Amino acid sequence: xxxxxxxxxxxxxxxxxxxxxxxxxxxxxxxxxxxxxxxxxxxxxxxxxxxxxxxxxxxxxxxxxxxxxxxxxxxxxxxxxxxxxxxxxxxxxxxxxxxxxxxxxxxxxxxxxxxxxxxxxxxxxxxxxxxxxxxxxxxxxxxxxxxxxxxxxxxxxxxxxxxxxxxxxxxxxxxxxxxxxxxxxxxxxxxxxxxxxxxxxxxxxxxxxxxxxxxxxxxxxxxxxxxxxxxxxxxxxxxxxxxxxxxxxxxxxxxxxxxxxxxxxxxxxxxxxxxxxxxxxxxxxxxxxxxxxxxxxxxxxxxxxxxxxxxxxxxxxxxxxxxxxxxxxxxxxxxxxxxxxxxxxxxxxxxx
Numbered sequence: 001x002x003x004x005x006x007x008x009x010x011x012x013x014x015x016x017x018x019x020x021x022x023x024x025x026x027x028x029x030x031x032x033x034x035x036x037x038x039x040x041x042x043x044x045x046x047x048x049x050x051x052x053x054x055x056x057x058x059x060x061x062x063x064x065x066x067x068x069x070x071x072x073x074x075x076x077x078x079x080x081x082x083x084x085x086x087x088x089x090x091x092x093x094x095x096x097x098x099x100x101x102x103x104x105x106x107x108x109x110x111x112x113x114x115x116x117x118x119x120x121x122x123x124x125x126x127x128x129x130x131x132x133x134x135x136x137x138x139x140x141x142x143x144x145x146x147x148x149x150x151x152x153x154x155x156x157x158x159x160x161x162x163x164x165x166x167x168x169x170x171x172x173x174x175x176x177x178x179x180x181x182x183x184x185x186x187x188x189x190x191x192x193x194x195x196x197x198x199x200x201x202x203x204x205x206x207x208x209x210x211x212x213x214x215x216x217x218x219x220x221x222x223x224x225x226x227x228x229x230x231x232x233x234x235x236x237x238x239x240x241x242x243x244x245x246x247x248x249x250x251x252x253x254x255x256x257x258x259x260x261x262x263x264x265x266x267x268x269x270x271x272x273x274x275x276x277x278x279x280x281x282x283x284x285x286x287x288x289x290x291x292x293x294x295x296x297x298x299x300x301x302x303x304x305x306x307x308x309x310x311x312x313x314x315x316x317x318x319x320x321x322x323x324x325x326x327x328x329x330x331x332x333x334x335x336x337x338x339x340x341x342x343x344x345x346x347x348x349x350x351x352x
Contacts, residue, residue, distance in 0.1 A: 026252070027059045030086040031075055033093075033196050035064050037220040039278055040088055040148060040240070043271035047086075050263035055256055060086070071195035072096045072176060079140070079245050088242045090148060092175025098135040100319045100326040102179035107235035107308050109334065113150075116237045117272070118341050120145060124333030131326060132241070140243045143261070144268035147275050149214035149238035155227040156210025157203055160294040162231070164188065164307040173199050173211040179315060180212060183235070186308050196221075203227055214238055216275065219282040224291050231294045233304050242268070 030047070032040040041064060048060040068084055069075035072093030078084040091104035110116050125145040132142050154161045154172070161167055168188030174180040181191035192208050196217075202208045203226035210227055212235075218224045242264060249257065287293065296304065316323050 024057070025059055026057060027061055028085040029061050029063060029068060029083065031063045031068050031078070031084045032088045033065065033069075033071070033075070034217075034220055038064075038148075039216065039271055039275040042274045043146070043267040046270045047263045047267040050266055051259055054259045054263075058252075058256060058260070066195075066197050070197065076140075076243075079243065082245070082248065085248055086143070086242060086244055088148070088240050090175065090238055090240050092177035092180055094132070094241055094243075095175070095177040095179075097140070098132055099178065100135065100322045101132065102177045102319075103315060103323065103327045103330055104239055105177055105179045105183075105236050106311060106315060106327075107183055108305050109330070110237050113276075114341055115334070115337055116147070116239075118337035119333050120147070120239075120268075120272070122333060122336050122340060124329070124336070127329045127333065128241075131329060133246070135322070138246055141246050141249055142241045143244055143249075143264040144242040144271075146240050146242070146268040146271040147238065148240035148271065149217050150275055150279055151232075151234040152212055152214050152236050152238050153230055153232055153234060154210060155213055155218055155223065155230045157227050158209050158229070160229045160231060160292060161233075162294060162296065162300055163303050170209040171207070173202060173208040178318065179311065182311055182314055183308050184212075186311060187304075199223060200226065214279075215282045215286060216278050219285045224286045224289055228289075228291050229294065230286070230291060231296060233296055233301060235304070235308075240271075 030044050032038065032044060034040060041062070044060075044062045048062060051058050051060055069078040069087075072089050073096045075084060075087045075089070075093075076097050079087050091101050095102045110119075125142075128145060129142045132140065154167070156170065156172070158170060159166065164187045167184070169190070171190045171192050172184045173194045174184060174191045175196075176193045181193065184191040192202075194202050194208065199208070199211055199213075200221060200223055203211070203223065210229075211223065213223065215230065217238075218227060218230070249260070252260065283293075312327075316327065319326070
């Protein structure tokens with residue numbers, strides 16, 4: 001009798017259209033300011049798949065480019081307004097809400113891929129998360145810390161940069177980060193802050209002569225069609241931070257938060273590997289299109305370094321106690337990473 005009643009009830013519900021999901025679905029809008037060629041898209045897909053396959057209560061919608069917001073400042077405002085739920089920014093982008101983070105863009109702090117990978121794998125990301133949380137009055141949570149482009153170099157439309165003197169008088173695109181802007185000034189150039197998705201047009205129209213970006217940045221949005229000269233000075237490394245508004249994240253259940261945190265951890269690890277692989281194709285695309293790569297000699301690199309030596313003191317003077325705190329944590333993270341590398345190398349040479 002009960003089975004017949006249940007079956008009849010189900011038929012009635014279906015016919016009358018009363019069927020409804022047994023749970024409410026939360027949709028998270030994820031934004032990154034590039035296109036689907038970018039490693040951030042691969043990372044976003046990993047997060048989306050991980051989270052959605054483990055809980056039907058959360059869906060992640062991915063928005064590439066400037067669909068929901070066009071630049072770092074606008075995207076953080078959209079995060080505040082709840083229009084955007086997940087946003088990824090470089091140090092330069094994050095500087096619009098916490099200026100001292102610009103120290104991550106200080107030139108020539110990092111010497112090798114091994115060093116930056118060890119930095120990301122050590123205790124530093126936890127320290128950075130706390131600093132950013134405190135520095136934004138608890139508004140944002142850094143959910144992941146990763147590589148989004150590898151080494152940043154000088155690319156331009158005029159001529160190879162062999163010495164700092166070759167930059168003098170040129171207009172170079174930077175992000176809204178005073179550290180990057182001061183770096184260009186010290187070389188004698190004119191810094192011009194422009195949102196990333198506007199750089200191609202700016203190069204095309206002569207608003208800028210060049211840009212500070214990685215090889216994958218260039219080829220992902222075809223900047224290499226305009227900036228055909230790249231100098232491999234490797235002045236800094238392009239880290240990125242994935243953010244959620246604190247109140248938004250804490251609104252989820254404990255189970256959902258655990259799934260999100262595990263997903264962000266995985267996406268950061270995947271993004272690191274994807275970026276390194278994408279660089280191989282990017283270099284080929286750049287050279288096949290007639291791009292010219294200049295690898296400075298040791299003496300020429302030393303000249304670039306010397307030209308920006310005042311920048312560290314400028315940073316400390318500009319950001320005072322907050323700058324000293326941030327830079328101190330970064331320096332400590334680098335020292336820790338160097339010690340771990342030395343220990344690992346020693347164990348490989350003598351595994352007893």
